[in-house]
Amino acid sequence: MLEIKNLYFQPKGERQILDDISLTIPDGKLICLTGPNGGGKTTIAKMIAGVEVPSSGAILLDGEDITDKDPTERARLGISYAFQQPVRFKGITVRELLCLAKGEVATEDELNEVMAQVGMDGAEYLGREVDTHLSGGEMKRIEIASVLMRKSKLIVFDEPEAGIDLWSFNSLIRVFEELRDSRKCSLIIISHQERILSIADEIVMIQEGSVGLHGPRSIMYPLICKTDCEDCDDCFIKNKGGEN
């Protein structure tokens, strides 16, 4: 279980980005963070992974305070993070990146299986470098594959749908469900995508650095996924895209 307690974040000389965020993510649950761009969702993801350090507040994993732990320590505790903007590496192949993620040499079967999960052909991609020769969509899928290679207690996916075609997306939905239901992994997915929201156990709306609405999907989904709200000022679903 992950507990986020009263998280504040205000970089020096800048506006407040997180304003008293508190959330509990139970084991084996899929929680969707959604809301307008610039609301603080990616910052929460970075705080969980240890990539950013909060101004105040605490993060607990299974009761252990991990607020002061660095990204390496958190990864070793079982926290994984799929970046919104995947990082490119000159000279490192897809195969090598996936083996680094696993922490040891992976078999060809394992590698091909994880590539298939993100809708890619291992034979075509495993030997290629994770550099500028790959498209944004390809990079995004490899980023997700790198996280799937790890044994994780909790995974944060930041807009996993961006740049992914429909076929791969359907496969990805099945992967999320399998991670939650069979592997009992907790998932935090930042998304605007209705299909992802529709499989969430809980939906949290993050607005202006705070938790706006938070509740089970059965209550939240009808509230935020109205089909007739194109002109509604309060609707954030139409504000698709990412935040930095």
Next chain:
Amino acid sequence: MSQIERKPIDDDTKELLKVVSDADIEELLSGAFNIRSNSGCLGRQDSENIIIDSKEDGPGLVIHIKPGTKGEKVFIPACITVSGIDDLVYNDFYVGEGADVTIVAGCGIHTTTGEPARHNGIHRFFLAKGAHALYEEKHIGTGADETTKIIDPVTEVFQEEDSYLEIDSVQLGGVDKTLRQTKAKLDARATLVIRERILTDGEEEARTEFEVELNGEDSGVNLISRSVAKGNSLQAYQSNIIGNTKCYGHSECDGIIAEHGRVDASPKLVANSEDAQLIHEAAIGKIAGEQILKLRTLGLSEEDAEKAIIDGFLR
């Protein structure tokens, strides 16, 4: 068929041969080879298609690869395992028409005490029409830190029509000083690909100079240099691609600097024809913070993340 009986190979030399040749001793000795050690010859063997002769006018070899030879490898490594040696060697490679071969050279210096040790290999490549060759060259210095290890290779390339040469050159540490000079002249439709990777650390200094003349129509060169300068080391890169006709030239110089390392890159392009297409790309900087962060979120320590990034970059 010439053959010089193989002398015993000591452990230091064996280790160096393994590293610079990227092959085990059995593979190395199975085909054509010449092992140079401390300015002498430890053994030589021809194959049916690859003939190795001593030069008549000075130290070095003439390697003749018969036209049409396919898939063979020839090993020409040089090792220095005692200090105080200033080794100079001239090797000429003649790759016959339509041949397709791999040439593995390289130099290793392992000294434990004393005077500076230097190897200066001057290699000339003559590729006949339609010849293909991969030239692998690895340089390494090991052993005592107080001994100055110097490797100054000179490579000259002459490519006839439709020939293809790929030079894969690696220097991964331990060489205190190096000046690497490569010159090439290409005829019509000839292609030259050069991949160079250099790692320097401590007080090491590596200078590399390329000059490629594209003289024949539709000839092309692709020059890729990757360097990592750590400690107080210095790397200087100079390239000059001269397009004298309709041709294609591309050079790419990427450098990673760490600690107090320095990289000095001076790429030059000269177009003497309106149909010459010449491009240069260069990027120098420290390892991107986001690269380290990404690998740390996969569980790597900061040090292991840096190592993985540098190893990949230089591979």
